Amino acid sequence: MTAPVWAELVGQDDVVATLGSAVAGQMTHAWLFTGPPGSGRSNAAIAFATALQCENGGCGTCRSCVTAAAGSHPDIAVINTDGLSIGVDAARDAVRRAALHPSQGRYQILVVEDADRLTDQAANALLKAIEEPAPGTVWLLCAPAVEDVIMTIRSRCRPVLLRTPPASAIAQLLHERDGIELDVARRAAAAAQGHIGRARGLARDPDARRRRAEILSLPVGLRGLGDCFRAAQRIDQEATARAKERCDVLDARELSNLQESWGVEERGRRPAGYAGALSSLTKEQERRRKRMARDAIDGVLLDLLSFQRDVLTLQLGTDAEAINADVADDIATMAARTTPEGTLGSIDAIVACRDALQANAAPQLALEHMMSRFLG
Template identity: 50%
Template sequence: MQDRSVWSELVGQEPAIETLSAAATRSEAMTHAWLFTGPPGSGRSVAARTFAAALQCAVGTGCGQCGGCTTALAGTHADVHVVEPEGLSIPVAEMRALVQTAARHPATGRWQVVIIADADRLTEGASNALLKAVEEPPERTVFLLCAPSDHPEDVSITIRSRCRVVALRTPPREAIARVLVQRDGITTSDAEWAASVCGGHVGRARRLATDPDARQRRADVLRLPVQAQRLTDAFDCAEVLLRAAETDAEEESKARDEPEKDELRTAMGADGSGKGTASAKRAADAAVKQLEKRQKMRATRTQRDTLDLALVDLAGFYRDVLVTTAARGSGGASLNHPDHTEQIVEAARRWQPEVTLRKLEAVLTCRDALRWNVKPRIAVEAMAAELVNG
């Protein structure tokens, strides 16, 4: 029988589930601040939302059926507050407002829960505002922070020292394939293929299994290492990467932006009739303009995040080449991109290990540049030139 508890949301994270389940059911295992770390796709924010649902569960176990569980998972629980950066950072004003909300007594649930996705993007001022709340938390408030395991130090040491750390792992391929079949109704063959090439990223596996355009963009990215032979190829390479990221950002924006605007206009009475509608329309128009600014920042962030995923795929290709070179004569190597084995073996035959390593370093340098807010086109074109010259 399929598990219907909230913990079924966490794929391949049994050690973390054991820790969080114990905290949700036993007061002596509970603390007021948690930091979820893990590689991309491991489910940091999913773990935080799942834990929040278990804390609000009417039964106390994370049953997945009660109102506390279902509303917390759906993002509609009155006492679960989620902060996701619309832009590239979380500003101090937003954090101060959240800290004030966190100081209230729970309205309907057992806890006042604050989830901060991408806590590594807190500005210095926002970190200081959060630190004061974490140092002296209200009795029934819990803070759940999420940060990538490769850069947890981006969360200030003073905040980290006051949190209990839950380290998530890359989910096993078998676990990802199983959840795609059981929860999403994807065929076994498609699920196994997507799980084998997603790099342990559950959401990406689902998208690759269901979206032909996403599969095509990945194939385009993985053709670049063998196609980029001349300097002119470098700019074509950069254009492919940037276009793929822009397309993903545009598709996500289309799905979210207009519904958000319509919902805001309706909530502010812009579509009403009768006395007072003119002032309501002016107020709604002003609010929509502010929303559009936030949506633009979110699109920029989405584009950078999508570009980073493409760079992870590219880095995985060069890693596979190095592994194949090292494994020569000792049996098959475990590859990130097993469906591109032929190209990987050919590259391993043609490139010296030091050349492959330089190419890999160029990709990693590009990822770092994007983290420091270098313009994507500049960072990607510089990387592409290094890939050709390397």
């Protein structure tokens, strides 16, 4: 019988078997979890860390499992970032943590959720600790692909490849674990294209489903360059607004913590060194805001990509199931209006836009260029 800790790893039977064997004794000190977005890389790493600390292999109910699930286990540290990268200071803190003996659990476990975001300096800082780990220390790194992690680190890790889980399995999970109506769960799972977290968000949030439907209606409404520019501006502004909404709360909390740690509020003045700390915090917050806005735009691009994919499958007369069955009328309209060659051109434009954003292009300009190519 599968331990409860693995329940969230949908459609990952081979991974569960591998990790379960490691918990039972076939263990190594460094692991690299890879897989497409939403496949559950971080969930797999956290579940593995939990099972390693649990005396019963991941029972889900003991104190160790409960504290691990709550993110408060003293011997499980998660290194992540809301910014564009993980810097050398964070890496050095992790190395210092890795040298400690476990205080309660069997291991000192460090989970690096975004190993692909390590700067070169940060990766080099981790390398020695991963090459020659302290006794009882386990490193769990997560990245989209093996190639995203520098060779010297990945060559010292045991790889764990996660697959995109099937929509049917995700829908069943949402229905059974979250109590979501099965039809809603199925539509959300199909729309999320294997991304469990996004599927759960779509299923639970009617506003998220509404925003997505509005995005999918954009290609049908494009008649000229003016429409293209307005659509691009809308996507950019909404992404910026969503990032601001999320970041404002985090920024205020971090500023308050910084002021408290430096005694700014109590003393009524700024101690020497505070200005530099404030500047560093502000820069990191700006990087986080930028990343969140671009992540939001990328989500829109993936939705548009799935829409054009549905248009193409209809044009070619394939039996492939539609991802966006809820907007079947718009898909049919676009399929009749354009040719398969034109649809492929639109798909290429979306891919090019994603590449441009990765290369730090101005979001609105990249979106305007993409939208203009939708016109053929």
